[in-house]
Amino acid sequence: MFSVNLPGKIKFTCWLCLLLHAEECLGGETRNLEVMPIHLVKNGASLDPQVLAQLQPVPIPLLTPTSDCTGKTVKGRVIHKGPLVSMGDDSYVLKTVIQEEDTQQSPSSEHSSINVVLLGALAKSYFEHVSQGDVLLLAGFTVGKSPTVNKDKFHVCNLQLCGDDASVYVFLSSTLSPRSSIPSKRTFPHGTEVTKAAKVAKYTYVSLSNLKPGIVVNIYAVVCFFKQPFQTKGTDYCSTLKITDQSNNKVGCTIFCDKLEEHPKIFKIGDIIRLHRVKTQLFNGAISLLTSHGFSVVTFDGTVGSPVVPRTSSRSFKFDEEDQHAVEALRMWAANQSLVPTEPSVPLSSVQPKAYFDLTCQLLAKAPVDSSCTLLKVWDGTKCAYPLLNVFVEPNTFEGSPTLSQNVENLTANILVYDNHVQVARELKPGTYLRLYNLHAVPVASRLPGNGSEQSDETEHLGFHLHGGTSYGRGLRVLPDDSPDVKDLKKILETFSDMNDSLLDVWNTPPESFDSAPVELATERTCDHTVDPVTLAEAKSKGLPQVFHVKAQLKSYQPQKLYQSLKLFCRKCKFIQDVPDDDTVQGVFLEAQKDDGPCEGYWSLEVHLPREPRCELPSRTLTLHMFSQLEGKAKELIFLKGATLEETCLIASAYRNIVPVRSQGTMTLLDLSAPFLFRGTRRYYGCKQCSKVNLKGPPGEEIEVMDENSVAEALGVQLLQYGLLMKLELQDETTSLETLLWRDAEPFFHVSAVDAAADQQAQERVQEIMERLCPPGSNMVERPWLDLCLSAYSVEEDGQRRTCYQICHTATRCPNPHNTPSDT
């Protein structure tokens, strides 16, 4: 900014007399002017707000010879520019005519065009730099009677600008071509410059200490109190504010506007506000501000050093370096005042019972309670020091996820929003970031049932009420995702998404838009058919048989003990059974030891075992049999008689195929409740119903591979297959659905069931996956979403047909590749 301060009192003396001879008469008297130095704009820099604060635009037609023009401005387009008349001694005079631009206000050109007389250096400058068609803003003028009104039919007044208090601001004409709308600099004397700004009006901002009743002003200030817009009894919404500035005056401001988006976007005390065209009014002995015609408002964050980003819904608004400076100056000033509130925004973790506070949070779910109350479930990523009250609402009334009513981690706050706020709350979408103003932390003493002691059982649960009314600024508003406070909040919330990176995305994404906004899903479909995704509720309602693609979360699963999910089933008779436990198997082995007769036709190796003192077993003979000692595949198959389960396992770890047998003269297999074959750590079972055991001869030499299938076939055993069977309860935003995971469980977990039965690591992998899909102690918001292919089919159960759903063609993704355990 460039400003020239000239001596305070200027006496119009000799050269003023010369003007009496000029075309325009200036009145001829010697006057004292208010101190008002010349201010010229340089390089678009802002003017001194202290000075501009005193300026007030006046339409040309409203000027009268008696108008007090102190602090007034006039704006108009140059329609005539006269010659520069030299008065000697470097004194000049120039006459020009400007016309009011707003023709609606002044249809009569007689009253909208006015003569302007410029004197001295300003006249010379004007001559050099102002052209016809330019739009000017004049300040520091005086009004006199126009001596030429009869001749030129212009305004009865003229404007006189001279010397130190006069300012001329030049704007580009709006009729100029786009090429010439680029701002151009014009050099004024004394090395000063005027910037031509493209169709941008200059605003002058008034200090709150300089407000007189009944004027329209522009204001820059800091917000020290505010209410969110509320519906009036009239046609508009009303925002009630109290603002202050460097003058330390606090001024009330009432904003009426029928459009919510045109109300000031104030998020917290300390925000900076710029008001255009508010009128001053005396109310209860104090000046207050009220919206007037053409009102507009822009707000800014009040934090020193943060980016100066105007908050406005207006598509065109003036914002330049001047505004930047004004905001920064107010921020600096406010930082040293104690404006900032007694009840700041506090995290849930610092909330005290009975306190009123502002909460910045994310909306998880909402549900109407009754006509004057809505429940909001929110979190801010901090854990409240007091147990949080849970408010029960029918799950199907929630928008968001009904299971959010679980409050496992004491992170979800229940907020009851009453009366006038219900309407605002109704518009909110889960995932939105919010600020709730003047929230009331209401302690609810709840005594735990079943304990007589009254003292120790009083637990204070905190519920939160946004009471009706707007006292103390009560209300709520959505915060934009890019606001500094939301950015801070997101950082906190993100620390909770370690388990599942998609968590926040999920809540920012309505479930129905999954396909348009891809979300990291914990499972993926492997099917090659294409069907449109449906909700679980839609899947339930459709006919059979069907294949569905759904997105859902895992609500619960069974069995919780994963080894219980291991099953044996017969491909022939379809019978599914549990894998016998070791006690059962051991019992079969012990029973079989009684049948230790000879085995005709087999090569034998006998091992005599003495009675072990530790156990109850008598002394025994353990016999290894083979079809032949040396030849072919037969040597790979060992029949073991008289061993315990433990011994069989031990021997199986050293020999490839061990078949436990017994004999009452003829060798035969054990009861098929026990494995008929041990291969390493794997145990194979046969179907009691479908096997036709026959140990008559060695396995055929045509067998290329000696494995469970060929051994089973050679022994007449119908091999049972291992499988994993789980019941998964899925849930989406519509309903929950019980499904089975069976046919495609192995690809789902990336393990083979037989491994899961024999191998600790494989079991752990299944366990890990289930814990990822359904973390122990988690609530629904923490659980990942699954992309699933479901098939629906009908089964008959107790004479009744029932629809079953099975997860098919689906595999879990492995976000963290399985770590190979280090050697120990």
Place this chain on the structure above:
DNA sequence: GATTAGGTTTTG
């Protein structure tokens, strides 16, 4: 085209 509200705690 004027009017609305004019900071100041529900009582759930």
